[in-house]
Amino acid sequence: xxxxxxxxxxxxxxxxxxxxxxxxxxxxxxxxxxxxxxxxxxxxxxxxxxxxxxxxxxxxxxxxxxxxxxxxxxxxxxxxxxxxxxxxxxxxxxxxxxxxxxxxxxxxxxxxxxxxxxxxxxxxxxxxxxxxxxxxxxxxxxxxxxxxxxxxxxxxxxxxxxxxxxxxxxxxxxxxxxxxxxxxxxxxxxxxxxxxxxxxxxxxxxxxxxxxxxxxxxxxxxxxxxxxxxxxxxxxxxxxxxxxxxxxxxxxxxxxxxxxxxxxxxxxxxxxxxxxxxxxxxxxxxxxxxxxxxxxxxxxxxxxxxxxxxxxxxxxxxxxxxxxxxxxxxxxxxxxxxxxxxxxxxxxxxxxxxxxxxxxxxxxxxxxxxxxxxxxxx
Amino acid sequence: xxxxxxxxxxxxxxxxxxxxxxxxxxxxxxxxxxxxxxxxxxxxxxxxxxxxxxxxxxxxxxxxxxxxxxxxxxxxxxxxxxxxxxxxxxxxxxxxxxxxxxxxxxxxxxxxxxxxxxxxxxxxxxxxxxxxxxxxxxxxxxxxxxxxxxxxxxxxxxxxxxxxxxxxxxxxxxxxxxxxxxxxxxxxxxxxxxxxxxxxxxxxxxxxxxxxxxxxxxxxxxxxxxxxxxxxxxxxxxxxxxxxxxxxxxxxxxxxxxxxxxxxxxxxxxxxxxxxxxxxxxxxxxxxxxxxxxxxxxxxxxxxxxxxxxxxxxxxxxxxxxxxxxxxxxxxxxxxxxxxxxxxxxxxxxxxxxxxxxxxxxxxxxxxxxxxxxxxxxxxxxxxxxxxxxxxxxxxxxxxxxxxxxxxxxxxxxxxxxxxxxxxxxxxxxxxxxxxxxxxxxxxxxxxxxxxxxxxxxxxxxxxxxxxxxxxxxxxxxxxxxxxxxxxxxxxxxxxxxxxxxxxxxxxxxxxxxxxxxxxxx
Numbered sequence: 001x002x003x004x005x006x007x008x009x010x011x012x013x014x015x016x017x018x019x020x021x022x023x024x025x026x027x028x029x030x031x032x033x034x035x036x037x038x039x040x041x042x043x044x045x046x047x048x049x050x051x052x053x054x055x056x057x058x059x060x061x062x063x064x065x066x067x068x069x070x071x072x073x074x075x076x077x078x079x080x081x082x083x084x085x086x087x088x089x090x091x092x093x094x095x096x097x098x099x100x101x102x103x104x105x106x107x108x109x110x111x112x113x114x115x116x117x118x119x120x121x122x123x124x125x126x127x128x129x130x131x132x133x134x135x136x137x138x139x140x141x142x143x144x145x146x147x148x149x150x151x152x153x154x155x156x157x158x159x160x161x162x163x164x165x166x167x168x169x170x171x172x173x174x175x176x177x178x179x180x181x182x183x184x185x186x187x188x189x190x191x192x193x194x195x196x197x198x199x200x201x202x203x204x205x206x207x208x209x210x211x212x213x214x215x216x217x218x219x220x221x222x223x224x225x226x227x228x229x230x231x232x233x234x235x236x237x238x239x240x241x242x243x244x245x246x247x248x249x250x251x252x253x254x255x256x257x258x259x260x261x262x263x264x265x266x267x268x269x270x271x272x273x274x275x276x277x278x279x280x281x282x283x284x285x286x287x288x289x290x291x292x293x294x295x296x297x298x299x300x301x302x303x304x305x306x307x308x309x310x311x312x313x314x315x316x317x318x319x320x321x322x323x324x325x326x327x328x329x330x331x332x333x334x335x336x337x338x339x340x341x342x343x344x345x346x347x348x349x350x351x352x353x354x355x356x357x358x359x360x361x362x363x364x365x366x367x368x369x370x371x372x373x374x375x376x377x378x
Numbered sequence: 379x380x381x382x383x384x385x386x387x388x389x390x391x392x393x394x395x396x397x398x399x400x401x402x403x404x405x406x407x408x409x410x411x412x413x414x415x416x417x418x419x420x421x422x423x424x425x426x427x428x429x430x431x432x433x434x435x436x437x438x439x440x441x442x443x444x445x446x447x448x449x450x451x452x453x454x455x456x457x458x459x460x461x462x463x464x465x466x467x468x469x470x471x472x473x474x475x476x477x478x479x480x481x482x483x484x485x486x487x488x489x490x491x492x493x494x495x496x497x498x499x500x501x502x503x504x505x506x507x508x509x510x511x512x513x514x515x516x517x518x519x520x521x522x523x524x525x526x527x528x529x530x531x532x533x534x535x536x537x538x539x540x541x542x543x544x545x546x547x548x549x550x551x552x553x554x555x556x557x558x559x560x561x562x563x564x565x566x567x568x569x570x571x572x573x574x575x576x577x578x579x580x581x582x583x584x585x586x587x588x589x590x591x592x593x594x595x596x597x598x599x600x601x602x603x604x605x606x607x608x609x610x611x612x613x614x615x616x617x618x619x620x621x622x623x624x625x626x627x628x629x630x631x632x633x634x635x636x637x638x639x640x641x642x643x644x645x646x647x648x649x650x651x652x653x654x655x656x657x658x659x660x661x662x663x664x665x666x667x668x669x670x671x672x673x674x675x676x677x678x679x680x681x682x683x684x685x686x687x688x689x690x691x692x693x694x695x696x697x698x699x700x701x702x703x704x705x706x707x708x709x710x711x712x713x714x715x716x717x718x719x720x721x722x723x724x725x726x727x728x729x730x731x732x733x734x735x736x737x738x739x740x741x742x743x744x745x746x747x748x749x750x751x752x753x754x755x756x757x758x759x760x761x762x763x764x765x766x767x768x769x770x771x772x773x774x775x776x777x778x779x780x781x782x783x784x785x786x787x788x789x790x791x792x793x794x795x796x797x798x799x800x801x802x803x804x805x806x807x808x809x810x811x812x813x814x815x816x817x818x819x820x821x822x823x824x825x826x827x828x829x830x831x832x833x834x835x836x837x838x839x840x841x842x843x844x845x846x847x848x849x850x851x852x853x854x855x856x857x858x859x860x861x862x863x864x865x866x867x868x869x870x871x872x873x874x875x876x877x878x879x880x881x882x883x884x885x886x887x888x889x890x891x892x893x894x895x896x897x898x899x900x
Binding site: 054055056057058059061062065066068069070071072073074076077079080081082083084087088090091094095097098100101102104105106109110150152153154155156157239240241242332333335336339340343344347348351354355358361362376377 | 869
């Protein structure tokens, strides 16, 4: 029988796996949404770019939906505190994400230039805004969210919306936007023909350079510019979840504590930088498949870099550090974690298998000629 | 302590977004099944027209599906944004079916829906049929898990309160899965979705026949809708009855309110067919009652009483008294978790803790409640009787109407006499909005009838909200209303436009040489 501590660590890893699954799959269609208006010139080119993601984005997005459900089931306090504290930001993310299903479905149904332009911009917003805001959210985790619990154990937020847009959070948002743009550009370079592919490669190279600079800058800011947190005592990995029981200390640069105590972990951010640089270089050499793999590694390594820095915190509190959420005090019961783990072990391999099959069926490049392929009426 | 503006606004936002989402979900459920039937006929017979039918109705399915997905995103996150305390209080149980829904059902549906549209040339006929089947399976499985979660709100089995974490925790996952309310709700709701899809196909086909367009396609579509719809409409009503039977064990108050049964009658209770429930005097004016019927439906017996509202309120008052004890013991346990006396007392009363929480609407500490406040809290367990009374009757009337509609359609279909009965075609067309009305009324009866509880007997709705400022909720509510209205206009426009162009106007298929009436057409 796996004990409560191990279950909590496993679910922390699974949360990371879900985020990585989201970034690697849905990330590329957010990225394509961000760049297709600029990389594609004219209706046919844009349509080809959109068609590279149209059959798959819907399944990709389930990583996000599942992320919501999994956080609800495994980390109910995190689900409750994060979404209610970031209320208006979450509302904006939802509106932006809602634009995608309708944008993809509605755009091609009417052959009118203004109609399509409208939905093109809706798809741009649906791609770029979430890509930016997910990074802003991560940035706020590093800064700590201004919240505490009241007597009934209700999370109470004491900041406001603009408080979420501090410079470091915006920088984190740009890291995320550059990362997902790189990923979308690599995917487009792989899936569509020239001239879109070469323009996508150029956009991807620019995004890779931007990512490396921004990522390193954010790292330096974490080391020298913002306060991190450490658990000083009171947290029991085997005890029932009670986020009021621990003592937390705050110190400049403390988010690098895990890296300082386990030097091998530095490999993770190093891989993020090197993989992004390699993706940029490979795009320059027109080796799109290898570039896409490197870009996917960048997504994973970046998310892990942030996760390792924050570990074991899930959502630190800036106003009441002792009440911040960690993996030891925000989880479901051991029973629920165990049952959900079984569900993941049974169903995730099935999901991965049929997703791979669908991508295999859809393999091949989309050219301006293949757009005429017969997919039924539209 | 509780901001009742936030409560009202959050409830309104949840109701509007859920009702709006539920405009698209039933059609997705129903159309996906109908697409599967049509494509199965195509694969079995190889007749081109069945493929056209699949593709044409698939177009409308696609427009609707996007809206269902879009509005579903809101639902998955709204518990966290607006119902933070609810999420903390029951996430240990309620979160699991939502997560499994994503993992097992929505992934399946969403991954294969792309291939439904983009796979016609890439897949063999049989493989494409399997893809369509997986989309239909995914959407129905999705409904299963959502309804398991919802049924737990109606009948919270397999869970207990943990005073160490101050929340409900899972005791038996099997009980949550096998919740009898979940089974009844699943069959009732999914069958209702199939009825929505069937009426949709029936009505639009009728319009083509009235216009003399696409006759071959429309008649075959009507035949599918009539037979599938008849079976489903019968299931909805029969299994809706099952739902009423179960509710009497778990949610007696809801049944009493639906029936405006103010006082317990000697068994077997009569069913009030019609009347005007009056909340002030607690009587129903001009009641037209069918003797015995309610007792038979609700208890399946002639000698068990169906409890009336006044008796149920008296029971609630007793449970509130016990709930005050549970709350007091809980406060003591919070300051000293080892206190054996408090623990024993808490265990004795914990089943009624939720009733004690009802008093938080009136006092900061339930132990300080006056008898008037206890009485007010007891009466607050009665949902809105006139609304439930009328919504339920209208829903049932519509359900019976659909059976008749499909029965006639089925008869005309077997006789190949659609064209001769223009009156029926007009009726079928006019019926188009009705199944949505019935589905939304069903939601109102089930969820508005659950009030004042978010989780029946466990967590009052007003307590479940987030601590966000009311202004934020007002802003998001206004945003949703504007944004959703704009989307509704676009969606209806695209639907009407696509239907208006029709299979013959898409410029995709060669227009069949004025398809003559008759059965010999391929």
